[in-house]
Amino acid sequence: MTSRMIMPEHREVWLAQCEQQKRRGKPEPTDQEMQKISEVLVDSYNRSSTVDLILFNPFFEEQISEVVVGLNSARCEIKLMLEDEFRWFF
Secondary structure, X not given: OOOOOOOHHHHHHHHHHHXXXXXXXXXXXXXXXXXXXXHHHHXXXXXXXXXXXXXXXXXXXXXXXXXXXXXXXXXXXXXXEEOOEEEEEO
16 A cells, blocks of 8 residues: 655646646637638627627637727737727737
8 A cells, every 4th residue: 555645846836737738729720710700800890799709718718709899900909898998809
């Protein structure tokens, strides 16, 4: 029979490694997908209609439904109205 003990500092390192293994890579959309995304964002901006987005997060999917209130194509940014504040996304 064996007894396993782990020191607190080793446990923290082990937990951090486990968390990093769950990390997802950033998706690389094709040119066709980027064109479709651009069309949907511009349409939301022009019509002030709600758009459903999945924002990249390395650990989980973040889904939001908001209206595009600003576009900056030079910097590939969109500005969304989130509750009572505006927020730029890249």
